[in-house]
Amino acid sequence: MEQASVTALWAALGxxxxxxxxxxxxxxxxxxxxxxxxxxxxxEVTVATWERSPEPLGRLGTWATWGALLAxxxxxxxxxxxxxxxxxxxxxxxxxxxxxxxxxxxxLFERWYGQRSxxxxxxxxxxxxxxxxxxxxxxxxxxxxxxLQSKGILAAHVGVMILAYAALSLSFGAAVLYxxxxxxxxxxxxxxxxxxxxxxxxxxxxxxFPLLALGIALGAYWGNTAWGRYWGWDPKETSALVTxxxxxxxxxxRGLRGxxxxxxxxxxxxxxxxxxxxxxxxxxxxxxxxxxAGV
Amino acid sequence: xxxxxxxxxxxxLSLTGPLRTLWWLLQSPRWAAVVTGxxxxxxxxxxxxxxxxxxxxxxxxxxxAWLAQQRERFGPAAEWLWxxxxxxxxxxxxxxxxxxxxxxxxxxxxxxxxxxxxxxxVRPRLRVPDSYFDTAPHRLRAAAAADVDALERAxxxxxxxxxxxxxxxxxYLFADRFPWAAFGTLLGHGAVALFVIxxxxxxxxxxxxxxxxxxxxxxxxxxxxxxxRQMLVKVEDAxxxxxxxxxxxxxxTQLVIYRQGxxxxxxxxTVNSPCSYDGYRFYQAAYFGYGAEVQVRDMRSGDVLYRETxxxxxxxxxxxxxxxxxxxxxxxxxxxxxxxxxxxDLGQGPTDVSLAYLMVGGHSYLLGxxxxxxxxxxxxxxSGDPSGGVVIGEGGRAxxxxxxxxxxxxxxxxxxxxxxxxxxxxxxxxxxxxxxxDVAYGTxxxxxxxxxxxxxxxxxxxxxxxxxxxxxLALRPGQSAQVGDYEYTFVGQREFAGIQVRRDRSxxxxxxxxxxxxxxxxxxxxxxxxxxxxRIGPTETKLAVQGWPEVGLRREMERLLARAGVRADSRGGExx
Ligand code: HEM
Numbered sequence: 001m002e003q004a005s006v007t008a009l010w011a012a013l014g015x016x017x018x019x020x021x022x023x024x025x026x027x028x029x030x031x032x033x034x035x036x037x038x039x040x041x042x043x044e045v046t047v048a049t050w051e052r053s054p055e056p057l058g059r060l061g062t063w064a065t066w067g068a069l070l071a072x073x074x075x076x077x078x079x080x081x082x083x084x085x086x087x088x089x090x091x092x093x094x095x096x097x098x099x100x101x102x103x104x105x106x107x108l109f110e111r112w113y114g115q116r117s118x119x120x121x122x123x124x125x126x127x128x129x130x131x132x133x134x135x136x137x138x139x140x141x142x143x144x145x146x147x148l149q150s151k152g153i154l155a156a157h158v159g160v161m162i163l164a165y166a167a168l169s170l171s172f173g174a175a176v177l178y179x180x181x182x183x184x185x186x187x188x189x190x191x192x193x194x195x196x197x198x199x200x201x202x203x204x205x206x207x208x209f210p211l212l213a214l215g216i217a218l219g220a221y222w223g224n225t226a227w228g229r230y231w232g233w234d235p236k237e238t239s240a241l242v243t244x245x246x247x248x249x250x251x252x253x254r255g256l257r258g259x260x261x262x263x264x265x266x267x268x269x270x271x272x273x274x275x276x277x278x279x280x281x282x283x284x285x286x287x288x289x290x291x292x293a294g295v
Numbered sequence: 296x297x298x299x300x301x302x303x304x305x306x307x308l309s310l311t312g313p314l315r316t317l318w319w320l321l322q323s324p325r326w327a328a329v330v331t332g333x334x335x336x337x338x339x340x341x342x343x344x345x346x347x348x349x350x351x352x353x354x355x356x357x358x359x360a361w362l363a364q365q366r367e368r369f370g371p372a373a374e375w376l377w378x379x380x381x382x383x384x385x386x387x388x389x390x391x392x393x394x395x396x397x398x399x400x401x402x403x404x405x406x407x408x409x410x411x412x413x414x415x416x417v418r419p420r421l422r423v424p425d426s427y428f429d430t431a432p433h434r435l436r437a438a439a440a441a442d443v444d445a446l447e448r449a450x451x452x453x454x455x456x457x458x459x460x461x462x463x464x465x466x467y468l469f470a471d472r473f474p475w476a477a478f479g480t481l482l483g484h485g486a487v488a489l490f491v492i493x494x495x496x497x498x499x500x501x502x503x504x505x506x507x508x509x510x511x512x513x514x515x516x517x518x519x520x521x522x523x524r525q526m527l528v529k530v531e532d533a534x535x536x537x538x539x540x541x542x543x544x545x546x547x548t549q550l551v552i553y554r555q556g557x558x559x560x561x562x563x564x565t566v567n568s569p570c571s572y573d574g575y576r577f578y579q580a581a582y583f584g585y586g587a588e589v590q591v592r593d594m595r596s597g598d599v600l601y602r603e604t605x606x607x608x609x610x611x612x613x614x615x616x617x618x619x620x621x622x623x624x625x626x627x628x629x630x631x632x633x634x635x636x637x638x639x640d641l642g643q644g645p646t647d648v649s650l651a652y653l654m655v656g657g658h659s660y661l662l663g664x665x666x667x668x669x670x671x672x673x674x675x676x677x678s679g680d681p682s683g684g685v686v687i688g689e690g691g692r693a694x695x696x697x698x699x700x701x702x703x704x705x706x707x708x709x710x711x712x713x714x715x716x717x718x719x720x721x722x723x724x725x726x727x728x729x730x731x732x733d734v735a736y737g738t739x740x741x742x743x744x745x746x747x748x749x750x751x752x753x754x755x756x757x758x759x760x761x762x763x764x765x766x767x768l769a770l771r772p773g774q775s776a777q778v779g780d781y782e783y784t785f786v787g788q789r790e791f792a793g794i795q796v797r798r799d800r801s802x803x804x805x806x807x808x809x810x811x812x813x814x815x816x817x818x819x820x821x822x823x824x825x826x827x828x829x830r831i832g833p834t835e836t837k838l839a840v841q842g843w844p845e846v847g848l849r850r851e852m853e854r855l856l857a858r859a860g861v862r863a864d865s866r867g868g869e870x871x
Contacts (some may be wrong), residue, residue, distance in 0.1 A: 154567070199846040206820040208845065213816060217809040226567050226578075230805060231494060232349070233385040235342045242342065245335035252324040252331065255845050282342065 001082035003186035008075035009096055013130045015068035016099075020127050023119035026054060027190055058116045065107060065119065068126075072100035083141050086155040088162060092137040097159075098279070099126050099133070101166030105204070109170055113200060115192045121173040132280075153225065155290050156170040157218035161240070164215050165275050167208035168247070172275075174201035175268035178261070198261060201268055202254065205247055212244045239278040297382040321403040330397050337393060341384040344376065362363040367413050394491050396810075400401075401488045405481050412477040415826075421458055423828045423839065431839035435852050437861035441836040443468070446829070446859035447748025453855075455825070468829040469529040477843075486812035493804035502798040509586050509604035510531075510789045513553070516575070516796050518697045527553040528577065535582040546582040547788075564794070574798055582610070582791025585709035587731055587758050588786035591717045596779050600717050604789045607709035607731055614664050614674050617701040618655050626698065627655045630706050632730040632759040632767065633664050641675060641682075650673070652766055660696060666704070674702045676728035708732050718763060719779030734788060818842060827852075 075096055079087035088097040106122050109115075178197040181187050184196060219237060220230040231237065250267050253259040259267075320326050339530040345365060351357035365373040365382060373382075380387030428434060442465050448458050450470045460467040461846045506514045506528060513529035532549040545565070550574050552560040562570035562577075569578040583606060611632070618627040633649035641648065641663070648663040661684070663675035670688065677684025678696030685700070694699045708730050716727040724848040734756040760768040770785035777783075827840040836856065842848055853863045 012363075044599045131870075195847075195849070202844065202846045206515045210813060210816040210820065213812055217812075220805070222567070225569060233341060235347065238338050241343045242335045243329050245338070249332050249335065252328040257325060 002139075002141055003076035005075045005082065005087075008071045008078060009130070009134065009139075012068045012071035012075060012099070013127070013134065014069070015064045015071060016127045016130060018125060019064035019119060022057050022064055022121045023116065023123050024276050026057040026061055027117040027120035027188075042121065061116060061119050061123070062107075062110065064097045065103060065110075065123065067109060069100065069103040072096060074105060076100060079141075086159065088155070088158045090137070092139045094132060094162065095129055095133040095137060095159070097162050098166060099129050101162050102126050102129075102169045105166050105170050105207070106173075108191075108199065109204070113192070115196070115200070117177060117191045118170070118173050118200065120168060121176045125169060125173065128193060153218060153222045157215060157222050160211055160215035162220055164208045164211035165279060167204050167211060168237045168272060168275050170204035171208065171268050172200075172272035174204065175265040178265040179269070194261060198264070200255075201265065205250065205268070209244070209247050209251065216240055216244060236278070236282050239282045241276075243271070243274040243278050246274050268271070304676070305604075318403065318407065321400045322407045326400060327404070328856045329707065330393075330400055334393050334397055337384065337390060340381060344381055344384070345385040346385065353385075354509070369767075398488045398491045401484045405485050406514045408477075408481060414480065415477065416474045419469070419471055419474065419753060419826065422460065422467060425830065427828070428830055428837040428839050431841075433840045433845075433848050433852075434857065435838045435849070435863045437836040437856055437863050438834070439836065440833055441829075441831050441856060441859035441861045443831055443859070446831075446855070449855055451859040455827075464833050466829075466831045468831065469827075470829075473822045473824040474826070476818045476822035476824040478821075479815045479822065480843075481815070482811045483815025483819055486808045486815055489804065489808040489811065493808055496804065503795070505580055505795045507581070507583070507606075507791055507793050509588075509606070509791045511588070512604060513551075518680060523555070524573075525554070526559075526572070526575070528794055529553065530792045530794070530795070533582060533790040535584055535790065544580075546579050546792075548579055548582075548794065550794070557841045576797050578795040578797070579792065579848070580789075580795035583791040584788075584792070585731060585734060586789035586791050587729060589758070589760075589791045590784040590786055592782045592784070593780060594777065594782050600781075602786075604791075605711055605713055605729060606710045606791060607729055609710050610707040610714075611710040611730060612664060612666075612705050613708045613732065614662065614670070614672070615706050616653075616662070616674070616676075617703055618698045619701075620656070620698060627653070628793075630708060630732040631662055632708060632710075632732060632761070633662065634761050634767075635712075635728060639663070639681075641686075655698065658696060672702070672705045674700075676700045706732075709734060716763075717781065719781045721779065722763070724762060727763050730759045731788070732757050732759070756788050763859070773850075823851075 076087045076093075079093060079096070083089075087093045102122065103126060106119065106126075109118060174197045177191055178194055178201065181191055181197065182193050191197075191198070214238070219240070223232065223237070224230045246267075250264060250271060253267065255266040302547055343367075347358065353363045357504040362377060362382075364374070367492065369376060376382050380389065384390055412658045428436075443459070446468070447459070450457050452618075453472065455470040455472040457470045460469075472824055481797045499828050504516065506516070507512050508528060510530055510533050513527045514627065517524060517796070519525070523843060529551040530548055533546075535546045536544040547563055547565045549563050550561070550568075550570060551558055554573075559571045564570045564577055564579045566579050569576045571577070585607040587607060589601070589605045590599060592599050613630045613632045615630045616627070618623060619625055620655055631651050634647045635687070636647035638645050639648045640646070640770060646665045646667075651662045651664075653660045653662055654727040658678060661675070661677045661681055663677075663681070663684075663714055665673055665675075667673045667688075672689050674687050675681065675684045676687065676693070676695040678754075685695045687693045687700060687702045689704060692699055694700070698724070710728065710730040712728050716725070718724060718727065754794040755771050758770045760770070760783060763783060768776045768778065770776060770781055771784065772785055772787040775782050775784040799825055823842060823844060825842040827838060827842075829839075830837045836859075838852055840848055840852055856863050
């Protein structure tokens with residue numbers, strides 16, 4: 001079962017790579033698209049023949065995405081079966097679950113908005129995460145230290161955090177497309193109009209922000225049962241709070257004159273930096289520093 | 296023109312001048328973004344810079360030691376970081392000020408918005424001047440009359456309430472949906488303030504203590520011994536389980552709590568599930584498996600002089616040796632605890648050697664263990680005169696006294712020097728060195744002293760008492776040995792549990808805040824509240840709309856108009 005889970009993850013990696021190629025070809029078309037990116041947008045769009053969407057490519061992307069999602073679900077289910085606990089207890093499992101959750105939100109958004117071009121940003125992100133996962137994080141099952149064994153609450157906390165970060169990943173994708181469109185203009189007819197991208201970004205924050213709040217609260221609850229304190233300002237929990245606050249700043253600013261559109265999109269890209277920082281850097285860099293400091 | 300929004304419906308406050316400006320500033324989303332951003336930035340610094348660990352707080356020596364480490368890392372900058380409070384950010388006064396500002400502003404926002412939101416629900420502004428249809432931030436126009444009945448049906452289906460005002464050829468219409476959802480924003484913001492307040496309240500007046508209790512023993516919880524609320528915690532059984540690599544799998548403790556001599560609670564605590572009694576929580580905080588219960592009896596009177604569970608909290612090296620006779624039969628195999636190091640000269644200059652005597656096949660052998668500089672451990676084996684002995688390195692073999700000796704490895708065995716340990720009358724000193732071999736760390740039946748299912752362990756633990764007699768006493772669980780007038784008994788191996796006791800704080804406040812926050816966020820973000828006004832003339836339909844969340848308003852309104860049979864102009868007004 002443990003091996004099945006690793007094999008399924010490799011399948012997911014292959015399918016995601018396929019999805020990346022398909023969505024890129026679908027969205028950007030080719031060299032002309034790159035040229036167009038290099039010229040400043042003019043406000044009006046001329047729809048050249050190459051800008052018509054190659055439907056089969058888009059469908060390929062969608063199918064590959066569903067396939068990858070399925071493979072991730074299989075991987076996680078096999079893992080769960082093998083370990084007898086929810087499969088998000090170490091970096092490998094956590095990242096697998098994270099990519100699976102991004103995929104899940106992505107397919108929902110694709111259906112919801114009927115827009116495939118978001119895949120051109122989100123799929124490469126998933127591919128990169130998967131690549132980091134297979135390259136750096138050991139996949140073998142090890143027993144958990146007692147502090148990490150918990151029926152329910154800890155698993156719920158981590159699961160909710162994963163969902164929150166996954167939802168926020170879509171806001172990153174939408175913000176990147178918004179900026180590609182040239183900040184409120186419409187450089188590419190194949191990309192969604194800017195106001196739709198703004199809406200997609202907002203909706204994913206509207207999902208991710210409450211989930212993050214819930215995840216942090218569950219983490220605090222667990223901290224209280226495990227260590228007898230709700231909040232200890234440790235780097236991981238503080239970093240999650242900082243991330244939440246940054247999205248709070250976005251929610252306040254996005255409606256203001258001067259902050260609509262372009263600046264909000266920049267803020268969302270930066271905020272996603274905080275997500276990735278919390279996710280990776282705190283474990284791999286900061287925690288190391290702190291343990292070096294003798295904690 | 297003035298928006299017919301909640302703002303204009305707000306009753307005028309009797310604040311004037313700068314105070315009024317401040318009041319408005321505190322409630323503005325721009326200010327909110329600044330305050331929230333500042334708190335986020337400061338907290339980020341707290342993630343990036345090392346922070347004074349909790350165990351050093353309030354302990355000047357530990358604090359100084361920690362600070363010295365930071366000086367090594369940051370050089371002279373450490374001094375400045377420390378003075379500015381950046382190395383203990385979350386306890387710095389200015390961090391409290393920043394949080395205070397956040398709370399004040401959110402409270403100002405909640406208080407300031409409440410009347411307007413209330414007015415918007417109970418007396419919404421039903422009519423707006425015609426000119427508003429041409430200036431509203433979100434407006435649409437269609438060059439045809441909408442079907443008012445179809446429009447109303449469509450609106451009601453989308454859960455709006457609708458009011459019509461027919462005026463001759465023109466119909467005015469007001470519709471709103473989920474006006475009460477605006478309370479969501481108040482709930483959410485109130486919850487943010489409540490969190491900070493709950494934390495401040497909770498951190499004042501906490502009780503927290505840590506007890507290390509051996510199996511079978513009990514400890515008082517409160518510092519005032521005679522307090523009527525005093526409780527006694529008794530550890531009946533402490534368990535730690537480990538896998539063969541030594542990774543801990545599980546810690547648990549069977550507890551009994553007594554008050555005024557009565558058993559009031561009996562429960563099991565594990566790492567993630569504490570036990571509560573009368574507002575106090577008992578957490579599994581630590582586990583220690585190397586304890587030995589020892590009893591000393593004076594045989595003359597039969598009195599028990601001493602009965603303690605001792606924590607063997609240090610580790611001492613002990614050789615694991617094997618001795619074979621000429622035909623290769625193993626006569627001895629095991630760990631031999633050695634005494635405190637003595638300075639001896641074994642022909643290679645003075646060395647700190649730890650000695651032990653070992654009886655094999657009726658002969659006594661002297662073993663001496665020491666660490667040769669840069670060469671690892673060395674074992675001397677001699678029968679009789681030490682100078683005639685042989686020296687073997689780890690893994691090496693040599694013949695001495697008719698046997699072949701092998702130093703298999705050097706183990707670390709749990710040990711403690713116990714002062715005040717009763718020695719037989721006539722013997723000098725006031726302490727003994729205790730060591731335990733063949734000891735399983737953390738198994739369900741280690742405490743029973745029984746055979747433990749751990750690979751490589753031959754059997755039951757053995758307790759060695761050094762300093763009590765000429766030769767060390769080696770005792771199995773339950774065994775006794777008499778030295779002079781005293782009888783020494785190794786009652787059994789015992790485990791210790793570290794139990795942390797804390798007073799339950801105002802948990803309720805935290806959970807109320809969490810509930811409010813979730814409800815508020817979901818209401819504010821997922822119940823699209825809308826307020827719209829329409830003017831339907833014979834040849835023209837105009838619409839102005841306000842709403843939060845302010846997303847996709849235009850497309851939503853276009854769909855609405857389409858259901859009433861009209862198409863919005865492509866440039867009907869600004870969009871969200
Ligand atoms: C510092 C004091 C604060 C003030 C004065 C304030 C004020 C406001 C205002 C005026 C809005 C409406 C924005 C709009 O119309 O687009 C808003 C929305 C929002 N604020 Fe705050 N806010 C504060 C603190 C916070 C904090 C600390 C958070 C949590 C991170 C937060 C979370 C939100 C959220 C999620 C929204 C959007 C949903 C809603 O309307 O409730 N606010 N805030």
